[in-house]
Amino acid sequence: MGDSMGTDTGRKIRVLVAKPGLDGHDRGAKVVARALRDAGMEVIYTGLRQTPEQIVAAAIQEDVDVIAMSILSGAHNVLFPKVMDLLREKGVDDILVVGGGIIPDEDIPALKECGIADIFTPGTSTSETVKFIEENVKRRS
């Protein structure tokens, strides 16, 4: 979207780092936001307590290539799929969506099934996350 001049390959990857739900644990989100920025990406952090509707609206308005969501409260099985549903409703299919937080292994297959590209759990290095985004971002390839 927006880059009709064919400058896509030259522009920086734009990432929305988002905190859906009510939990206030944003240490991980902020560390990832800064690491992505240090890796040369443009990062917008939503702040706490965002509804899926707010996240999708922000992603569209900010014309991002990636949404990176973090939840530590256990609400991921409800809120991550809701974001994916809303994206589909809006006809958005070219934003790479990743998730992170306290997410049990057994929940991951269903989350991937609904369209989350990958889930990063505790202990993941920020360089892994950077690499995954660089290799999988849809709009620039």
Next chain:
Amino acid sequence: MMWNIKQGYVSLAMQRLRRLVHVYVGGIVELNQSNLKGELDRWKSTTYGKTCARFPERREKFEGTSGIEVQPVYTPLDTEGIDYLEDLGFPGEYPYTRGVQPTMYRGRLWTMRQYAGFATAEESNERYRYLLEQGQTGLSVAFDLPTQIGYDSDHELALGEVGKVGVAIDSLADMEILFNEIPLDKVSTSMTINAPAAVLLAMYIAVAEKQGVSPEKLNGTIQNDILKEYAARGTYIFPPKPSMRLITNTFEYCSANVPNWNTISISGYHIREAGATAVQELAFTLADGIAYVQAAIDAGLDVDEFAPRLSFFFAAHNDLFEEVAKFRAARRLWARIMKERFGAKKEKSMRLRFHTQTGGSTLTAQQPDNNIVRVALQALAAVLGGTQSLHTNSRDEALALPSQESVMIALRTQQIIAYESGVADTIDPLAGSYYVEALTTQIEEAAADYIRRIDEMGGAPMAIERGFIQSEIEESAYRYQMEIESGDRIVVGVNEFYIEEEPPKGLLKVDPAVADLQCKKLADVKASRNGEAVEKSLEALKAAAEGTDNLVPYILDAVREYATLGEICDTLREVFGEYKPSGAY
């Protein structure tokens, strides 16, 4: 006020200087110390230096989490500025460096208090009774996020969150179930609740009334610490000013009606978990404490009326000596602040009593059983540091809420320290260690330095408003993560010594049906209560919020009529508005 504390520190420095002069006058001591200095220099250039030249040490510089350099060896030279009677004293006496009680754990062990709560009041009640049967000595209630942010379970923002990180409480009816068959005059209960703390306290008082227990017999704590919510934890509702009013209202109400209740737990735990160093944890917590004391004094309360019921809450992380020194420094610094800055007269006002939780952020999802060992070390630090109560984390908490089996191991860890290790048999056993005493002083000074900077900004609320405290924490969190990624900091099982492993089994899962169940209970309560009385009580609360009355009695009236937490908080939202963080990122 700022001037007073500076004077305090200046006079402290002068005392130390005078002591050094005395030492010089006292001939023999001077000779010994200067001999020692010469001998230390000799050792460094010969025995130690030669070895280092041949076999370099593991790293060029050793540092604690707070960036304080750790020396190869500590000697009496490192403690020569410390005066035993002035700076350490005896247990139960000013400045309480060695502990707040005269007998410490020889009299009574710390309270073993596991933070627990999930799903419905029924299930949490069952877990509490299990923990009490297992020898736990106090309760600690975890509430779910909608409860912590003042939303009922049927609110749209509660979607997916009901019963997840704690128990869902919508009205007095849930609270009655939560404490069913638990005699409230026999247990002490800590409640991790902040923005709506006054409401949950009112519900607790109302449950006690129904059990026939009068408020003066109640023991426990509400966290009630809003400043760290803005800075690090995120469960705020109202803007700072009305939030501070609710807090001072509870101070006032409890000092008259619930005298044994800890009206606030000024918390460094979440500041540390958000990434702060040990020094930052201490400094920002005490700076918040100063703001609460000042707010209560400004509201017309006498410092010695409310200060004895202030309590604190710290984290215990892996660096054993740094943690012990932090706890000792916390007591000494707070005692001096209360005495010198606020002119407290009562001994009880100067005593820093604290709860400790082992560090959740130090737990790894990889090889989770290793966490048992981390928790044991951290718990040991808390006990050696003189904690009044302790929560030990469970091994599986980097993965999910803890299973019953994991909680049992965590509780047994405390019991082994208490009954088998021998560390509880004498008071403050690490006192006099050259290293621990030097580190205690260094941490105290570094924290006092931060507090001075925060004072210059106008105090903790202003420092938070300007984003200073948040950015200091973020900076430390990022540095820590980069140290792990560069391999400069080893985390066993994560960036070193890792193995391929099977996903862990038996994790606790909260049934998604809990949300529907909770919403149904809420609807039943609303259908069976006296709607007119509820409305009247909420109107009275609103009028009081618009005025200057203490709000606790009005909240208590509404709670007794089964007004819901969401209704009470919405009433206050109408008058107070909601906090919107300014920090664009």
